[in-house]
Amino acid sequence: EKYLCQSLKNFNIIFMKRIILFIFLFFSISFFFGQMNPEKWKEDINFLRENLSKKHYNLFFKRDKVLFDRDLDNLISQSGKLSDLEIALKLQQIIAKQGDSHTNADYGKLMISNTKLPIKTYWFADGLYVIKTTKEYEDLLGKKIISINNYSLKQFSDSLSTIFVRENQAIVKKTIPNLIVQTQLLKFFGFEKNQKYTLQCSDNQNIKEKELIPENFPKTSQISVKPKNISFLWKNENKYFTGNYFLKDKTYYILYNKCVSKESPSIFTGKPEAEKLPSFLEFQDKILEDLKNLKIEKVIFDMRLNGGGSSPQGTKLINEILKLPEINKKGKLFVITGRNTFSSAIINTMDFKNSNAIFVGEETAGKPNHFGEVRGFTLPNSGIEISYSTKYFNQYKNDDSTIKPDFMIEESFENFMNGIDPVFEFVKNYKKT
Secondary structure, eight states: OHHHHHHHHHHHHHHHHHHHHHHHHHHHHHHHHTSOOHHHHHHHHHHHHHHHHHHSSOTTSSSOHHHHHHHHHHHHHHGGGSOHHHHHHHHHHHHHHTOOTTOEEOGGGGSOGGGBOSEEEEEETTEEEEEEEOGGGGGGTTOEEEEETTEEHHHHHHHHGGGSOOOSHHHHHHHHHHHTTBHHHHHHTTOOBTTBEEEEEEOSSOEEEEEEOOBOOOGGGOEEOOOSSOOHHHHTTTSSEEEEEETTTTEEEEEEOOBOOSSOOGGGTTSGGGGGSOOHHHHHHHHHHHHHHSOOSEEEEEOTTOOOBOSHHHHHHHHHHHTOTTTSSTTTEEEEEOTTOOTHHHHHHHTTTTSSOEEEEOOOSSOSSEEEEEEEEEOTTTOOEEEEEEEEEOOOSSOOSSOOOSEEOOOOHHHHHTTOOHHHHHHHHOOOO
């Protein structure tokens, strides 16, 4: 009787979700037929053509204007057969071809929130794993994804990476987990099968299939994998910056997650959130005082999770650290980078390049030489926001697509579940030869 009740309950949940999905599809079709007309899109695309080339620092550094204009003209000719979202995505693909990862068309305003697959994934060294889901799909937690609708991760990666600038493998590992759950994107690229999404996954022993029904997937409904322990990095991932002295190892750990602070609010300038930002000057004073007074054998400056902001504050702190002769020594100073190290964090990474620091971790998503100082404008009819770069940061003699660490170390899913940070362990055990 208990089993029958549970089965009926599960049936009702699935039935209701299918009803909701049907309603969504009905309104999606209605939205398609009520979309912006081709003439309005023609105005928007020509507005972008004129303004982006004029405002961008150098839009045609990689791909010339003739090809850019040809693609825009083709999109205009197709606009009467496409939905607004399809036009926006094709527009983003055209912009991505130009090669500047800071220049984009924000198609997000045309995405519908209740069409996500109810999973959150992370790309570990040994594959893509489910780290969050809902109670209904709890048995998927900790499972390694093999395919969706029998399409491989490579097939998803090859298609989805056309809507961003694929400068290196790090940016693929950073971006694909966020895109692969968006069913509107999967449909755009032809990965949908009869409005169904069947996940094939493995726990290293068994392979199972599970049909996922798209939903809103708010944070309040999410449940996570439960590691036995949590490393210092993940325990502090939501902090802007923090420092800790590990007395046993005599290691001072500086975790720099955001190039943003009370003194350099960046995107929060003029907003109420700016008042709640931590003070970087206070943080800097504490760090420098500790480095001068504590018995320290190794210093870690970790920017694995830093997606950017404003670089000068980090540069100032780094310069002060490098002035300390007892710290700026081979085998004593370590810089950690990763797939999320981007934009201003790249500049701060390069601040260490002429020092005795040893670089550890993963390749960076951002390039050493890159565009930045982003501004924006809005397309007049669709309201789509266009971001573009106004400056080029040329800091490195080679035009490399990433910053490669001296020692490449990735975290496995097993490491994560056991609270072991292999990069931190490497640094602690490193001995100068």
